[in-house]
Amino acid sequence: MNLSKRVAVAQSVGIDIGGTKTLALAVSSDGTIRSRRQHATPKGEVEIAKLVVELYRELANSDLTMPLGIGVAGLVDRSGRLFNAPNLVAVDGFKIADLLKPHLTGRLYVDNDANCAAYAEVHQGALRSVSNGLLITLGTGIGGALLIDSRIRRGAFGMAGEPGHMIIQPGGLLCACGNRGCWEAYGSGAGLRNLALERIKSGRLEVIADLIGTNYAALTGELIAGEANAGDAQTLELVEEYASWVARGLVNCSVLLDPEVIVIGGGIASDWALFGSRIQKWFQQLTQNAPLRQTIPVEPAVAGDAAGALGAALMCHLDTSGIQTS
Numbered sequence: 127m128n129l130s131k132r133v134a135v136a137q138s139v140g141i142d143i144g145g146t147k148t149l150a151l152a153v154s155s156d157g158t159i160r161s162r163r164q165h166a167t168p169k170g171e172v173e174i175a176k177l178v179v180e181l182y183r184e185l186a187n188s189d190l191t192m193p194l195g196i197g198v199a200g201l202v203d204r205s206g207r208l209f210n211a212p213n214l215v216a217v218d219g220f221k222i223a224d225l226l227k228p229h230l231t232g233r234l235y236v237d238n239d240a241n242c243a244a245y246a247e248v249h250q251g252a253l254r255s256v257s258n259g260l261l262i263t264l265g266t267g268i269g270g271a272l273l274i275d276s277r278i279r280r281g282a283f284g285m286a287g288e289p290g291h292m293i294i295q296p297g298g299l300l301c302a303c304g305n306r307g308c309w310e311a312y313g314s315g316a317g318l319r320n321l322a323l324e325r326i327k328s329g330r331l332e333v334i335a336d337l338i339g340t341n342y343a344a345l346t347g348e349l350i351a352g353e354a355n356a357g358d359a360q361t362l363e364l365v366e367e368y369a370s371w372v373a374r375g376l377v378n379c380s381v382l383l384d385p386e387v388i389v390i391g392g393g394i395a396s397d398w399a400l401f402g403s404r405i406q407k408w409f410q411q412l413t414q415n416a417p418l419r420q421t422i423p424v425e426p427a428v429a430g431d432a433a434g435a436l437g438a439a440l441m442c443h444l445d446t447s448g449i450q451t452s
C-alpha cells in the first residue's frame with residue numbers, strides 16, 4: 127500500500143527509546159498527539175522492556191489491543207533484534223520484540239529511530255507529498271531513512287539507509303563502528319568534535335581551546351555553535367569545514383538515490399541558521415558539475431524532538447515493512 131493511504135485505526139502508542147530518554151506518545155490516526163510521557167532510559171534490557179510496557183499500558187488506558195510502535199536508536203533487523211547501537215551499548219543484541227510480545231495482544235512494530243522520524247515527516251512534515259526522498263539525522267551519529275516510491279525501504283535485512291558508514295576518506299578518522307574514514311566520523315555531532323580537536327591541536331581554534339583547557343569533555347556541539355554564533359572567525363572556519371564534510375556525504379547519497387528532497391534532522395539541524403545555509407551552499411557547489419539533472423533542495427526536518435515517537439505511532443497506521451510480531 128502507498129504511504130499516502132492510511133488505515134482508519136482509532137489510536138496507537140509510539141515509544142522512542144533514545145540513548146538518554148524514552149518518550150512515549152498516544153496518537154490519533156490523523157497524527158494528533160493525545161498524551162505524552164517521558165522517562166530516563168534505564169540501563170538494562172529487562173528494565174527497558176519493563177518501562178516500555180508500563181508506558182504503553184498507561185497511555186493505552188489498559189486497552190492492550192492498541193497497536194504499539196517502537197523506535198530505537200540503533201540498527202534493528204527484521205526479527206526485532208537491536209544491534210550496533212552505540213548509544214545503547216548495554217543492550218546490544220536486545221531482542222525487543224521477543225521481550226515485549228508476551229505483554230501485548232495488539233500489533234507491535236519496531237524500527238530504528240531515523241525510519242520512525244521519516245514516517246513523521248511523511249505524514250506531516252518535510253517529506254509530505256514526496257515520493258522519493260532522503261532523511262538524514264545528524265546527531266551523535268548519522269542516521270538515515272530512504273523513501274523510495276512512497277515507501278520507507280529497509281533492505282534485505284532491515285539495515286538499509288545507514289549512509290553514516292560510507293567511507294569518504296580512506297584511512298581517515300576512526301569511526302565508532304571500528305572503520306576509518308566513515309562519513310559519520312566527519313559529518314555527525316561526534317565528527318564536528320573530531321574536527322574541532324584537530325584544530326585545537328594545531329592551534330587553529332584558540333578561543334575554544336582557552337575555554338576548555340585540557341577538559342576535552344567540555345567540547346560540545348553547543349559550545350561550538352555558541353562561539354560560531356558569537357562571530358569567532360576560527361570557529362566559523364570550523365563550521366565551514368564541517369558543513370563541507372556533511373555536503374560530501376549528501377552528494378554521494380544523491381547520486382545513488384536521485385531524491386526530490388533531502389531532509390536534515392537531529393541536533394545539528396536544530397541550529398539551522400548556522401549549519402543549514404552552509405550545508406546547502408557546499409552541497410550546491412559540489413553538485414554543480416556532478417551528473418545530477420536538477421538542483422536538489424536540502425531542508426530541515428519539522429517534526430522536532432517528538433519525531434521518533436510520533437513516527438513510531440504512525441507506523442502502526444501504515445502498511446509498512448516494519449516488524450509485526452503478532
Ligand SMILES: [Zn+2]
Nearest residue numbers: 291301303308
Ligand atoms: Zn563507521
